[in-house]
Amino acid sequence: MDGNPLKVTILYPCLNEEAAIADCVDAALAALRDADLHGEVLVVDNASTDASPRIAADHGARVVTEHHRGYGNAYLRGLREARGEYVIMLDADGTYPVELTGEFVRLLEQGAEFVLGNRFGGLMQADAMPFLNRYVGNPILSGMTRLLFAVSYQDMHCGMRGLRRDSIPKLALQSGGMEFATEMVVKALDADLATVEIPIPYRPRVGDSKLERVRDAWRHVEYMIAFSPGLFLLVPGLCLATLGYIIELALISGPTRILFRTFDVHANVLGMGMAIVGTTLFGLGVVSTHYAGSMGMRFRHSALSRWLYRVGDRPLRVASLGMLGAGLLTWATVVGSWVSSDFGVLSAVPPLTLGTALMASGVELMAVAFLVNIIGRARAILD
Numbered sequence: 289m290d291g292n293p294l295k296v297t298i299l300y301p302c303l304n305e306e307a308a309i310a311d312c313v314d315a316a317l318a319a320l321r322d323a324d325l326h327g328e329v330l331v332v333d334n335a336s337t338d339a340s341p342r343i344a345a346d347h348g349a350r351v352v353t354e355h356h357r358g359y360g361n362a363y364l365r366g367l368r369e370a371r372g373e374y375v376i377m378l379d380a381d382g383t384y385p386v387e388l389t390g391e392f393v394r395l396l397e398q399g400a401e402f403v404l405g406n407r408f409g410g411l412m413q414a415d416a417m418p419f420l421n422r423y424v425g426n427p428i429l430s431g432m433t434r435l436l437f438a439v440s441y442q443d444m445h446c447g448m449r450g451l452r453r454d455s456i457p458k459l460a461l462q463s464g465g466m467e468f469a470t471e472m473v474v475k476a477l478d479a480d481l482a483t484v485e486i487p488i489p490y491r492p493r494v495g496d497s498k499l500e501r502v503r504d505a506w507r508h509v510e511y512m513i514a515f516s517p518g519l520f521l522l523v524p525g526l527c528l529a530t531l532g533y534i535i536e537l538a539l540i541s542g543p544t545r546i547l548f549r550t551f552d553v554h555a556n557v558l559g560m561g562m563a564i565v566g567t568t569l570f571g572l573g574v575v576s577t578h579y580a581g582s583m584g585m586r587f588r589h590s591a592l593s594r595w596l597y598r599v600g601d602r603p604l605r606v607a608s609l610g611m612l613g614a615g616l617l618t619w620a621t622v623v624g625s626w627v628s629s630d631f632g633v634l635s636a637v638p639p640l641t642l643g644t645a646l647m648a649s650g651v652e653l654m655a656v657a658f659l660v661n662i663i664g665r666a667r668a669i670l671d
């Protein structure tokens with residue numbers, strides 16, 4: 289590093305943007321000059337098949353080539369290559385106000401660690417965003433992120449963001465596609481980065497959009513589901529299993545009158561099924577939690593996941609052995625009394641459904657503990 293370190297990197301991911309890239313680079317250099325900032329314009333060319341990389345270099349950008357296609361892959365490369373103390377990220381399509389670079393840097397200098405633009409703050413040009421993106425895709429996906437991850441920001445997919453370069457390792461970013469945008473916001477929150485969201489203008493695009501609406505929207509949804517094991521697996525699994533075991537225990541001594549009618553062995557069979565399926569969902573949730581944790585998620589939004597991730601596989605093994613033992617004991621008691629009655633008539637569906645549910649749950653939790661252990665070992669190697 290020379291004696292005069294770079295203050296800012298303006299980072300453009302670029303896939304076939306020859307119609308826009310020249311103006312983008314010129315405007316970025318002008319923004320640096322106007323704000324009197326020592327900086328660089330870095331273009332990560334995503335193996336464009338047009339003249340964008342040559343044009344970008346001719347206009348004074350540093351150009352690096354990333355052969356792995358994808359919005360996230362381009363940014364992952366760019367964030368590794370950036371040399372500035374602060375990094376300002378934005379699309380290479382003329383939509384974002386690069387002239388606000390000075391303002392983003394000012395906020396970062398004042399202590400913000402992550403500055404997120406908000407195109408829905410009233411400054412967007414009327415024809416800047418296609419109707420479906422503006423009124424359907426963006427609000428639904430941003431709303432889902434707010435709900436699932438307890439985030440309060442309005443525009444989760446805004447392409448103009450600023451952050452300190454030394455915050456980047458804290459985020460452990462991994463996503464190669466458009467879901468990178470969601471990952472960054474969720475992980476910034478997890479990492480407790482001091483975040484501010486500021487309204488920014490948004491202009492119509494120059495050149496064709498690279499967005500594949502359905503595929504890219506689905507990638508955001510998949511990301512959110514995979515990283516929300518609490519809501520989608522742990523809680524439903526726990527509720528179902530608890531209800532199943534309550535039914536089993538309530539009907540343990542045979543047909544029982546509850547409120548207005550009598551429930552008998554059919555309900556025991558249902559309870560057994562619920563207990564086993566519930567444990568399966570819960571177990572998958574535990575595995576997902578450990579997977580997400582190993583991918584850098586810290587579950588600021590879910591106390592249950594946070595706890596499960598922290599305690600590891602030991603409580604699972606204890607619960608597994610307890611359930612397996614209780615199930616075996618139940619079966620042994622029934623078979624024992626059957627044998628001692630000289631193999632007489634056997635009528636013991638209630639305890640046997642309970643015993644079977646307990647044994648099945650025990651075996652499942654044993655397998656889950658095993659997987660959790662494997663994930664932990666893989667993480668230890670990666671770390």
Ligand SMILES: Nc1nc2c(ncn2[C@@H]2O[C@H](COP(=O)(O)OP(=O)(O)O)[C@@H](O)[C@H]2O)c(=O)[nH]1
Nearest residue numbers: 301302303334357358359362379380497498499
């Ligand atoms: N969608 C997409 N964009 C890429 C890729 N590689 C680089 N980019 C750049 O990422 C930015 C965002 O893409 P864009 O088409 O503007 O998406 P939109 O802003 O969501 O409509 C642009 O600067 C693209 O040139 C890629 O593989 N896919």
Ligand SMILES: [Mg+2]
Nearest residue numbers: 379381383447
């Ligand atoms: Mg764009």
